[in-house]
Amino acid sequence: MGTEKEYRELFDRVAALRGQVAGKLANELGSDPKLGDALLKQLDDMLVAVETDQRTKPGPADGGIASLVGIGDTSAPDLGQTSMPPGVDAYDETVASERVIAVGDLYYLYQHERIGVFRVVQKLQELFQRGAIRLSDGPGAFGLYRFDRRDVLxxxxxxxxxxxxxxxxxxxxxxxxNARPNTDFHQLFTQFNNQVALFWxxxxISDVIRERAYDPSFGSxxxxRRGGLDLRNNLKFTSYGHLNVLRVEVMQLLTEAFRILGAEDVRDLFGATNAWDTVDKVxxxxxxxxLVSSPRQRMAVTGRQVLRWLAxxxxxxxxxxxxxxxxxxxxxxxxxxITSAQSLRVADRTSSPGVLPIDRQRPAGVAAESRADRPVTPRRNGHRPGAVTLSRRD
Known part of the structure; x- marks a missing residue:
């Protein structure tokens, strides 16, 4: 921990160095703006290294309060001799990457749940147990048996x-x-994807209009960054708990389900060529x-990629x-x-360069991504065609 005078002189020297470099390289910076970025990056790195070094140095046992108020032999003769802490660790650098990656996997699983993969396997189990489908001893039949036996685990x-x-x-x-639902996630996720798409x-457009365009207004x-930090901070606390274990287990469950749906004897029942054909036909x-299999599956894949990048x-x-x-x-x-979400009417494309306010509300015309978004089928005698009662386990 250095003194207040050293702290002040450090920034004065850095400012003078920046001004000197900018003055000597004015012509080069005008023709090559990336050179300015590189120089500023090096200066910023030097400043961060000095601040990190000062933060690791041990300070006075009393935190410097005695020298500041004039108590004891360590009393400072002037303000410049008092101890000056450089600050604390940045808030946005304290997010654990493994938890955000786990959220990306959970989002991937949610979209497959909405497609109906697990409902399809459960329906096949029901038909298999009733003897209503021509399955007996093939790999698909044996997989359905194991899928059912592992329910308790x-x-x-x-x-x-x-x-x-x-x-x-x-x-x-x-x-x-009975935890509080994270109702802000979908809007923050939509906002971040919109801002990334708008940036590019x-x-x-700027690259087409002008050669080597470097106007900050063209892609902010x-x-x-603000949209990404808002989303990442939103996930900071909701990603605790049993999420990591649950998503590993359910990812294994999803893989097992597709192994069953892609088995030769199951595909032959429906004339399907792959597991996804079986899902659609059931x-x-x-x-x-x-069917919403295509847009939902692309939302699963691309959404997980975005969240992994954010981690x-x-x-x-x-x-x-x-x-x-x-x-x-x-x-x-x-x-x-965004394009896939638009086709399902669960997100909207925006051209607004602004960020979301803290007390944000859902914009009018944009549907929430909830169970209520499922297509409603007409009822017959009080029941939907093909509806089944789901048990607590899949």
């Missing part, structure tokens, strides 16, 4: 729905163990549903060129997620 359907509600805010009611649309890094035949420290990159290079990884996934 798995989280239940209710557990999964409660986790989606607690972490993602999707569905209705309370979350796991603006950048492409600050708005994208949903149409037994649930009379309008890395890329969002804190301050150099524009490096930030753009890192952000390019999710440019297309973000655009595709």
């Amino acid at each position: 798995r989280y239940t359907k209710r557990d999964r729905i409660d986790a989606y509600r607690r972490v993602l805010g999707y569905g209705r009611g309370l979350g796991s163990a 649309r603006d950048k492409r 890094v600050a708005v994208v 949903l149409i035949r037994y649930f009379d549903e309008r 890395a420290p890329h969002i804190l990159e301050t150099t524009r060129s490096e930030f753009e290079a890192l952000l390019l990884e999710i440019a297309e996934p973000a655009e595709e997620w």
Whole structure:
């Protein structure tokens, strides 16, 4: 921990160095703006290194209060000799990446749950147990038997729905163990994807209009960063608990379900060529549903890619060129997620460069991503065609 005078002189020297470098390289900076970014990056790194070094040095046992107020032999003769702490760790650097990655996997699982993968396997189990389908000793039949026997070892359907509600805010009611639902997630996730897509649309336009365009108004890094930090901070506390274990188990369950649906004897029942064909044909035949498999599956894949990117420290990159290079990884996934969500009317594309206020409300015309969004099929004698009563376990 240094003194107040050393603290002040450090920033004065850095400011003078920046002014001197900018003056000597004025012509080069005008023709190559990336050179300015590189120089500022090096100066910022030097400043951060000095501050980190000062933060690790041991300070006075009393925190410097004695020298400040003039008590004892360590009393400072002037303000410049008092101890000056450099500050505390940044808030946005304290998010654990493994928890955000787990949320990405849970989002992936939620979209497959909404497609109806687990309902399809449960329906096949019901038909298999009644002897209503021509399955006996093939790999699909044996897989259905094992799937049913392992029910007691798995989280239940209710557990999964409660986790989606607690972490993602999707569905209705309370979350796991009556926790508060994370109702802000969907709007923050939509906002971040919109800002990433808008950033690259603006950048492409600027590249077409002007060669080597470098106007900050064409693609705002600050708005994208704020949207990403808002989303990541939202997930900071909701990703605690049994989420990591649950998503590993349910990912294994999903893999097992697709192994059954893609088995040769199961595919032959429906004339399907792969597991997804089996899912679609069962949903149409037994649930009379309008298929949303394609957009939902793409939302699952691209949404998980975006959340995985957010788990890395890329969002804190301050150099524009490096930030753009890192952000390019999710440019297309973000655009595709918005397009898929638009087709399901669960998100809207915005051209607004602003960020969301803290006391935000859901904008009019944008539907919430909830269980209420499922297509409603006409009822016959008080029941929907093909509807079945779901047990607590899949």
